[in-house]
Amino acid sequence: MTATSTDPSPSPAVPYGDVLVVSELVRRFGDLTAVDGVSFRIAPGETYGLLGPNGAGKTTTISMISGLISADAGTVTVAGQPMGQNRTDVKRHIGLVPQDLAIYPELTGRENLTFFGRLQGLRGKELASRIETVLDLVGLADRAKDATKEYSGGMKRRLNIGIGLLHRPTLLILDEPTVGVDPQSRNAILESVEALSVEGMAVLYTTHYMEEAERLCDRIAIVDSGRIQAEGTRDELIRLVGGxxxxxxxxxxxxxxxxxxxxxxxxxxxxxxxxxxxxxxxxxxxxxxxxxxxxxxxxxxxxxxxxxxxxxxxxxxxxxxxxxxxx
The missing domain is CATH 3.30.70.100 (Alpha-Beta Plaits)
Structure with a gap:
């Protein structure tokens, strides 16, 4: 699959600075502090990576950012507006692609996109156009009529990403989208993500694969034990070990x-x-x-x-x- 822009319309000017501002987020589960004072920002068109091992607090962080769970302390601002569990208006700016697949296996790829597109408020010609654009971007146009239970693991992951893209989110959140897929599908997913940055979308990408962070991310935060240990471009981080x-x-x-x-x-x-x-x-x-x-x-x-x-x-x-x- 070639990573090319499939939506030539320019990104609209935005009345705010950074798409995402995370400030001193804290989340505890009993005696465990899963996220401990995490802060970072993502600008329009930037791909920002949270790189760390399983259990580092990455998924908990994005759950708070997307309003799925509340924070014990700290704030999240998306597109200039404060996030909260009941802020449906703010959540519309976000496309969330979770680790667990969120698709219906009995429906075709196109039917899944149609269903989720309607949930996102898309209708008629706009929805049909977005479905075609997304199918092309994630490389599933030739399998759109097949039931997704017949898809490979990588194809299901790519459809998952497509669902998150349908409503043209300001911020796309990808939570370890290549886990458990074969090398060919993994490369196709990475090509899809690379195409998004060309179109000016802000992307938050969590992974425990160092090579993915190096390939995709403009800036990277190294996360361990619920804290950001260091942040910067690849070259800035490497200078920490002498460079x-x-x-x-x-x-x-x-x-x-x-x-x-x-x-x-x-x-x-x-x-x-x-x-x-x-x-x-x-x-x-x-x-x-x-x-x-x-x-x-x-x-x-x-x-x-x-x-x-x-x-x-x-x-x-x-x-x-x-x-x-x-x-």
Whole structure:
């Protein structure tokens, strides 16, 4: 499925700044504080990720944002209006795609979209047009007449996303939408989400897959134990762990002379010698590697292998929490 915009109409100007403002949210379940002072903002057209392991408080946070449960403390503002459990007018700005599938298996894909579209207040030609647009966006136009009980897990997930998009929400909330799907369907879902940001929709995306957050999100909050441990762009977060890359050179020859030569390169911060290997700490390894290889070879080292390691969000999470992302 190609991720292209299917709705050419421009996003209307909005009379507010950020689409979503979350301030000091707290939610307790007995003695457990599931969400502990969470705050963040999402601008129009921005995809914002909540990245953390299962049980980190992501789903509880979005349940409060969407008005499904009340907060013990803190506030949520959507499209400039305060959210509450009885604020139906504010909830109309939100498209919520939950982890649990919200579709009727006996109905076809088109019938599911028609049913939910009517619940959202769509009728007639507007509803028919939106259904066609959404089916195309989520790649289900050719299966629209099939009962959804015949869909694969990935197709059901994509239909779930389509239902959340029907009424053109200002804010789309996706709660781990790729859980339990095959790689092909997962990629199709990610392509659909990428297309939404092109159309100017604000997206809140929760996941425990680091690679999804890196691919989709303009900014990312790393969440653990109900708290935001760090927030920023991918590059800003990686700078928390030093922001440097590593190059491992393996081979034979004069490794000592090569180490001396490599230490003089501007991009090289440190060189450690380990038998027949040189371990380099560098800035921007993809740019520096050509000069590194040339210098090591000219200094008398015969290379058998060159390995580049770059820090990622997994490294950041481990640095901040002392545990792996999926622990």
């Amino acid at each position: 440097v890359d590593r190059i491992r050179l393996s081979g034979s020859g004069d490794t000592a002379a090569a180490a001396v030569t490599l230490r003089s390169l501007p991009a090289v911060e440190r060189v450690d010698v380990d038998r027949r290997q040189l371990l380099l700490t560098v800035h921007d390894a993809p740019t520096a590697v050509a000069a590194v290889v040339t210098s090591a070879t000219d200094a008398g080292m015969s290379l058998s292998d060159v390995e580049i390691t770059r820090p990622n969000l997994e490294s950041v999470f481990l640095h901040l929490t002392g545990k792996g992302l999926r622990d």
